[in-house]
Structure formats: C-alpha cells, structure tokens
Amino acid sequence: MLWAYGYDGEDIHVSGVTKAYVRGSALGFHFCPECGCVAHWRSLQPNEGGRRRMAVNLRLTEPEPIAHLPIDHFDGFDKWEDLPRDGRCIRDLWF
Secondary structure, eight states: OOEEEEEBTTTBOOOSOOEEEEETTTEEEEEOTTTOOEEEEEESSOOTTSOOEEEEEGGGSOSGGGTTOBOOOEETTTTOEEOOOOSOBHHHHHO
16 A cells, blocks of 8 residues: 555545544544545544544545655664655656
8 A cells, every 4th residue: 555644634634435443442444435445544532732643545546646745665663764765756656
C-alpha cells in the first residue's frame, strides 16, 4: 500500500461513506463498503494537542493529483527514523 500520514482535517481530508472496524481503543480502520479495501485509519482519541492522527491509502485515489508528492521512507524496524529522500515521487512508483 501507499500511505499518506497526517492529521484529520489538517493535511488529510477524506470524504465518502466507509464502514469502520474498531479493535481495541486506539484506531478505527475504515473500509470501502463496496469493495472492502481499507481506505484509511484514524485514531479514536485526539492527542494532547487536540489533533487526531490518521493515514489514507493513496492507491484508492486518482494518480494525477498526487503524482508529484515525494516518497518518504521510514526505518520502522531498526532505527525508527526517517531515511534520506532519494528524489522519487509517487509518479515513479505508480506510472
């Protein structure tokens, strides 16, 4: 999957009907009611600053509006830090 991460209503905006699945008390996963694909996830509770973290599955959008966005890589296994950008953008992975 190709995910965009941010905060609900700030840098991430979603629209349309989804079917939510909540497991535990941290995240709600939202699925397309037609095909069942995961559309996005959203934290159930806002953080200390009142912001709600979320991520959206970019593979469910049209490629043209997001083609220019840079690809960021993250080492979530060993160092838990951002890796240097290699200059690629979504266009390089999708088209």
